[in-house]
Amino acid sequence: MADVRHHLTLYLRLLGAQIRSQGAHRTSFILDALGSLLITAAEFAALALVLPRFGGLGGWTLGEICLLYGLAELAFVLMDILFGGFDAPNLSAHVRSGSFSTFLLRPAPLTLQVFASDFALRRIPRVLLAAAIAGYGLLHAPLAAGPETAALLTAAVLGMICFFGGLFVIGGTLTFWTVDSVEAMNVLTYGGRTLISYPMDIYSAWLRRTFTYLIPAAFLSYLPALHLLGRPLPDGLPGWAALIGPLAGPLVLAGAFAFWRVGVRHYQGTGT
Amino acid sequence: MTTMPAPPTGGHVSRLSRLALPWAVARLGFRRQFAYPQAALWGLITNSFFGLLRVAVLLALFGTRPQVAGYTPQDAITYTGLTQAFIMAFSLFGWFDFMRVIHRGEVTADLLRPASLLGFWAAQDAGRALGQLVLRGLPMLLIFQVIWGLNWPPGPLAWAQVVLSVLLAWACGFLFRFLVNCAAFWSPDAVGFGRFAWALLGLGCGFLMPLAFFPEGFRAVLAWTPFPAMLNTTVELWVGVTGGGAAWAALGTQLGWTVALLLACQVTLRAGLRRLEVAGG
Numbered sequence: 001m002a003d004v005r006h007h008l009t010l011y012l013r014l015l016g017a018q019i020r021s022q023g024a025h026r027t028s029f030i031l032d033a034l035g036s037l038l039i040t041a042a043e044f045a046a047l048a049l050v051l052p053r054f055g056g057l058g059g060w061t062l063g064e065i066c067l068l069y070g071l072a073e074l075a076f077v078l079m080d081i082l083f084g085g086f087d088a089p090n091l092s093a094h095v096r097s098g099s100f101s102t103f104l105l106r107p108a109p110l111t112l113q114v115f116a117s118d119f120a121l122r123r124i125p126r127v128l129l130a131a132a133i134a135g136y137g138l139l140h141a142p143l144a145a146g147p148e149t150a151a152l153l154t155a156a157v158l159g160m161i162c163f164f165g166g167l168f169v170i171g172g173t174l175t176f177w178t179v180d181s182v183e184a185m186n187v188l189t190y191g192g193r194t195l196i197s198y199p200m201d202i203y204s205a206w207l208r209r210t211f212t213y214l215i216p217a218a219f220l221s222y223l224p225a226l227h228l229l230g231r232p233l234p235d236g237l238p239g240w241a242a243l244i245g246p247l248a249g250p251l252v253l254a255g256a257f258a259f260w261r262v263g264v265r266h267y268q269g270t271g272t
Numbered sequence: 273m274t275t276m277p278a279p280p281t282g283g284h285v286s287r288l289s290r291l292a293l294p295w296a297v298a299r300l301g302f303r304r305q306f307a308y309p310q311a312a313l314w315g316l317i318t319n320s321f322f323g324l325l326r327v328a329v330l331l332a333l334f335g336t337r338p339q340v341a342g343y344t345p346q347d348a349i350t351y352t353g354l355t356q357a358f359i360m361a362f363s364l365f366g367w368f369d370f371m372r373v374i375h376r377g378e379v380t381a382d383l384l385r386p387a388s389l390l391g392f393w394a395a396q397d398a399g400r401a402l403g404q405l406v407l408r409g410l411p412m413l414l415i416f417q418v419i420w421g422l423n424w425p426p427g428p429l430a431w432a433q434v435v436l437s438v439l440l441a442w443a444c445g446f447l448f449r450f451l452v453n454c455a456a457f458w459s460p461d462a463v464g465f466g467r468f469a470w471a472l473l474g475l476g477c478g479f480l481m482p483l484a485f486f487p488e489g490f491r492a493v494l495a496w497t498p499f500p501a502m503l504n505t506t507v508e509l510w511v512g513v514t515g516g517g518a519a520w521a522a523l524g525t526q527l528g529w530t531v532a533l534l535l536a537c538q539v540t541l542r543a544g545l546r547r548l549e550v551a552g553g
Contacts, residue, residue: 031464038471046480050333053340053485058332183314191321198325202332207324 010108014116022121029122037125040073044133058202063140064229065199070134071153071221072197075160077126083165084118085172088182092175101269110264111257114172143228152228152243156221159246160196163220164189166249166256173256173263192217201234208234216252219245293387294395301399305407312407315360319408320415323356327420341484342513348482350423353416354507355479360404362445362503364479366470370453371462377550389545390450390537397446423511430512433519437506440526445502447533448473454537457544478504484513498529 022029047069051062084090091114094100103113143149171185192215200208200222212218212234219241226233227242305312330348334340343351359365370393373379382389416422425431452469455462474480476499483491483504494500505522508514514522 025461027459028461028464031461032467035464035467035471038468039474042471042475043480046475047329049487049490050481050485052487054333054335054337057329058335183311183318187318187321191318191325194322194325198329198332202328203325204328207328 007109007112011112011116014113015119018116018119019121033122033125036122037129040077040126040129044069044073044129058199060199061140063137064142064225065137066133067137067141067143068199068221068225069197070130070132070137071157071225072160072193074127074130074134075157075221076164076193077123077130078157079161079164079168081120081123081127082115082161083168084120085114085116086165086168087118088168088171088175088185090118091172092182095175095267098269100267104267111260141229149228152224152246155246156224159220159249162249162253163217164193166252166254167192169253169256169260173260176263176267188215196221216248219248221246293385294391297387297392297395298399298402301396302403303399305400305403316408316411316415319356319359319412323352323412323416326352326356341482343482343484343511346421346423347511347513349416349420350511351482351507353413353420353422354510355503356416357405357409357412358441358503358506359479360408361401362442363401363449364445364470364474364477364503366466367449368453368463368466370450371456371466374453374456374544374548375460375462379548380550383545390541393450394446397449398442401442401446425510426512430509430515430519433523434506434510436523437509437526440523440530441502441506443530444498444526444533445477447530447537448498448502451533451537451540454540454544457547473499473502476500477502478507482507484508498533501526501529 047065048062051057051065056062057065080087091100094103094117103110103117106113138153167185167189171182171189174182174185192211195203195211196217200211200218203211208218223233223237223242223245227239233239233242327349330352331345334345334348338344355364370379373382379389382392385392387395413422425434448469452466453462455465459465476494476497478500483494483500486494505514505526509519509522
């Protein structure tokens with residue numbers, strides 16, 4: 001218990017250092033924050049602006065789409081803040097320069113140090129925007145207010161954080177071997193985020209099934225959303241599949257950390 | 273740094289030899305794009321995947337409607353293929369090269385060259401854009417043709433207009449990117465400013481959605497910006513949403529924005545170079 005408290009203190013202290021360093025160049029920080037906010041805002045605005053002309057997207061209303069879109073964006077950006085240290089470009093910079101070795105030399109758990117090595121506060125405005133989109137969805141989608149809805153939506157967000165965090169950890173671990181294949185992970189991370197931002201029945205059957213059974217992305221938010229909106233699940237899946245769906249996230253994350261341990265054992269440094 | 277470098281002062285500088293330098297620069301810019309074929313392949317795969325998602329969203333929007341705002345579903349697929357194909361050639365996700373050169377002070381080396389700074393960068397970017405069009409654009413169109421089938425311009429006149437429009441869209445886009453990059457003369461935080469600009473570009477040029485789908489008021493605002501000239505005009509000419517006399521008017525608008533942005537670039541560059549101070553060493 002004391003150990004956990006010690007590690008938590010250490011993590012918070014490392015974060016404090018990160019936050020102070022990011023506050024050093026205030027103008028740059030504010031511009032970065034607003035710039036990344038504007039990218040998300042533009043993407044969403046493009047969809048929201050054309051929806052009235054079409055009256056919906058494959059039978060989904062703006063409110064229902066906002067629910068999926070907002071939750072996916074909220075989870076992804078929170079994950080990006082938490083797991084930023086594992087993001088392949090950040091980690092591969094440490095691996096290539098050899099500064100990853102300094103993590104190994106410090107008397108603190110390695111994973112904790114990587115977690116605290118990149119904590120991008122500039123993404124906070126995006127969190128607020130995503131929450132606003134999801135909030136609009138909550139108000140305008142026909143959801144039954146109640147503890148079950150709240151619990152399932154919270155689980156969906158946590159599940160997505162774990163899932164995409166797991167993909168970041170896998171992508172980061174791959175940089176111990178190669179820098180090239182990391183591009184392929186972008187299809188899964190950024191592509192996966194975009195994919196589950198929309199109702200998955202708009203995709204062709206093979207694409208939807210690939211991201212349901214091979215890569216369990218559909219279980220995280222799409223199936224729970226279908227359940228909460230009172231829509232039938234695809235492929236005749238039973239109702240409880242939607243309730244336990246978000247668990248796919250922690251499972252992926254656990255697998256990712258097992259792979260991470262293999263990668264760290266493989267790491268030999270750059271020899272400098 | 274107050275003066276622009278003098279042009280080469282050989283006795284007989286023929287028109288041909290004045291073009292020799294930009295030509296060589298463009299060729300090198302072209303060839304440089306082929307240095308990392310593997311990265312290009314992965315980029316192509318990522319672009320294709322996002323293309324797949326964008327087609328699904330657009331087709332779901334159409335539902336059973338045969339036509340919306342002049343676009344048929346097949347036009348919407350063609351739109352997606354074209355916009356995905358031009359991402360790299362038109363640097364739609366951002367371009368910070370000139371900014372970096374200013375911040376590092378390497379711009380002084382560019383100023384020593386016997387060519388105008390803007391012309392040098394334009395030649396380099398033209399080569400880069402063509403290289404990316406060959407490497408990433410044409411394969412993207414081929415993939416779309418194989419999977420969904422594309423609509424192609426109907427005849428020689430339409431093709432000529434499309435080619436002209438692509439050239440003007442590149443010129444307009446390059447000058448806009450160069451102008452944004454000039455912010456680095458004034459601010460060390462120009463990268464953040466650039467991100468702003470690219471986000472506006474994505475929405476305004478019709479990369480995120482065809483501009484024809486947007487509400488009337490928003491389109492009217494965009495019509496006063498150069499953004500549609502940087503991509504949307506080309507797409508509308510290609511799929512035939514703009515045709516006949518409107519096509520020439522659209523090309524004229526593109527040309528007008530190109531000239532306006534060229535003047536803006538020259539004025540800004542002159543002011544920027546007057547401010548420029550580079551530490552020696």
